[in-house]
Amino acid sequence: MASTMTxxxxxxxxxxxxxxxxxxxxxxxxxxxxxxxxxxxRDYYLDADVLAExxxxxxxxxxxxxxxxxxxPWREASAYGMEFEYPPxxxxxxxxxxxxNPDDVARVTSFEIEKAERPRQRVESVAKMAAAVGxxxxxxxxxxxxxxxxADLRGVENTFMDLIDKPEMYLQTAxxxxxxxxxxxxxQIDAGADMIGIGDAVASLINPAMYEQFVLPFExxxxxxxxxxGATVKLHICGNIANNIALxxxxxxxxxxxxxxxxxxAAREAVGLDVTLAGNFDPTAVLLQxxxxxxxxxxxxxxxxxxxxxxxxxxxxxxxxxxxxxxxAFCPCEGCLIADDLRRCS
Numbered sequence: 001m002a003s004t005m006t007x008x009x010x011x012x013x014x015x016x017x018x019x020x021x022x023x024x025x026x027x028x029x030x031x032x033x034x035x036x037x038x039x040x041x042r043d044y045y046l047d048a049d050v051l052a053e054x055x056x057x058x059x060x061x062x063x064x065x066x067x068x069x070x071x072x073p074w075r076e077a078s079a080y081g082m083e084f085e086y087p088p089x090x091x092x093x094x095x096x097x098x099x100x101n102p103d104d105v106a107r108v109t110s111f112e113i114e115k116a117e118r119p120r121q122r123v124e125s126v127a128k129m130a131a132a133v134g135x136x137x138x139x140x141x142x143x144x145x146x147x148x149x150x151a152d153l154r155g156v157e158n159t160f161m162d163l164i165d166k167p168e169m170y171l172q173t174a175x176x177x178x179x180x181x182x183x184x185x186x187x188q189i190d191a192g193a194d195m196i197g198i199g200d201a202v203a204s205l206i207n208p209a210m211y212e213q214f215v216l217p218f219e220x221x222x223x224x225x226x227x228x229x230g231a232t233v234k235l236h237i238c239g240n241i242a243n244n245i246a247l248x249x250x251x252x253x254x255x256x257x258x259x260x261x262x263x264x265x266a267a268r269e270a271v272g273l274d275v276t277l278a279g280n281f282d283p284t285a286v287l288l289q290x291x292x293x294x295x296x297x298x299x300x301x302x303x304x305x306x307x308x309x310x311x312x313x314x315x316x317x318x319x320x321x322x323x324x325x326x327x328x329a330f331c332p333c334e335g336c337l338i339a340d341d342l343r344r345c346s
Contacts, residue, residue, distance in 0.1 A: 006136045007065035008194070015232065015254050015276050017309055022342040024065040024311045025331050026278065028236075030072070031089065032318045033058045040088040041320075045071040048121040052128035059137065062331035065311075067129045068140040069122050069188065070197060076144050076180065077152045079116035080108055089320070099154040102169050108153065108176050113187045123187045130192020138195055140234065141188030143181040145200025146174040146218035156202060163206070163214055170214065178218050182225040189231045196226050197234040198253070204239030211244045219251045227252065234278070238316055246270040260286075260315030264306045276309040283314040288322045292329035296337035299330040303341050312342070 003021065005013065010024045033054035034044035043050045051071060059067045074084055074092045084092035098107055113119050122142065130139045144152065150173055151159040162170045185196045203215045223233045235253035237244070240261045248256050249271035258267045258279035267277055281287065281298035290298075299312060312330065328335030332342055 008136060008138045011065055011138045011195075011311070012232075014309060014311060017274075022332060023303065023344070025062075025313065025342070026064060026066040026068075026311055027062075027313045027327070027331070028068065028070060028317045029055065029058045030070060030317055031320045032322060035320060036061070041090065042086050042088050045091075046086060046118075046121070048124035048128065051121075051125040052132070055125075055129060056132055059133065061333065062327055063333040064137075064331065066138040066140050066195070067133055068142070068197070069126050069129065069193070070140065070142045070199070071122065071125075073144060073148065073152055073199065073201075075118040075122055076149055076177075076184065078118045079111045079180075080153060082153065097153065097155050097158070099150075099158075099173070102166065105169055105173050108173050110176065111180060113184055119184055119187075122184075123191050126188045126193045127191040134192045134194075139193045140195045140197050141185060141191075141193030141231075142197045142199065143185050143188075143222070144177075145198045145203065145215075145235075145237075146177050146181075146222070147202045147206075147215050148200045149177045149181070150174055151202040156205075159202065160206075163210060167214070174214075174218050178222050181222055185222070185226050185231070186229045189226070189229045193231060195232045195234055195254075197236055198222060199236050199238075201236075201238040203237045203244065204241050204259075206244075208243050208247060211247050216247055216251060219248075219253075223252045242266060242270075249275050255311065257313075258315065262315075264302055268305075268307045273307070273309065276311060277306055278311040278313050279306070280313075280315040283316050283319055283322075287314050287326055288319045290326065292323075292325045292335075292337060295326045295329040299338050300341050303338075303344070 005021050013020045031041035034041050037054045037057050039050050055067050072091045082098045083095045086092045226233050232254040234255040236257040242262045255276045260282040286298045329337045
């Protein structure tokens, strides 16, 4: 077993396939972390200081290995000109889609990060978190993936129709989306992020042939650019990615998040031994609604089936209302029920 490591050392030893002192643990916190410091979810995603403060609070309380700037899907969309209503809880509600017809593709243009309020706020949050814990912890920035962002601007149903009837409309727009995402990622890297998460949720809803044609090339371009800028990449596609995970591994992502409905054993078989997997017990049925013992057992199952190069977390975001004892059950902090399991050597 390796000697005691910093959280950042632990994550990067995992990525390299080197010995570790324990498994890294990186649950996805958003609204829960805001409530942990008595703020609203709206405060969290609209105020760079609140996001940084709440992330630091949960990172410290649960001894997490990574601090994250993940927040909501609308930062880039707002920079393109979409308008939203922001309720105290829940994500923003779009007033209307930005792309309502083919002519509206012209509205998707390059934007300056420093002049785009919500992207700039994320960069500011990254800088604050990196200054606070970046020496010891991995700092995760975040950008939207190509098809997820297109769907944000166009609507999910229209996106699927475009891939069939007007693919050139999507392809033209996705190029601009990726160019902006690259600059957004680089700004976060410059601010102190050592890893960038890419959220491309809609990609779980398309078949492998469409993923390979419409998503894989753009994700690969984005990931290559992030690597060139000196950071690593976590690819997060919510939902059932079983049919596409082998293609996801071809993007070059360093970490692939695996949602709860996908078998970790099957995921490992699909991606091989070189890709680090992160996941994947059910965040609702187990983490939110189960007992601490249920959570511990689900986490143990993940550990025993995922193989080496694995990071433990729920399949997706920690839901608001999750009991703190359930979080402590799998996190390496006071109240942990799987401490011995976490200390197994890779």
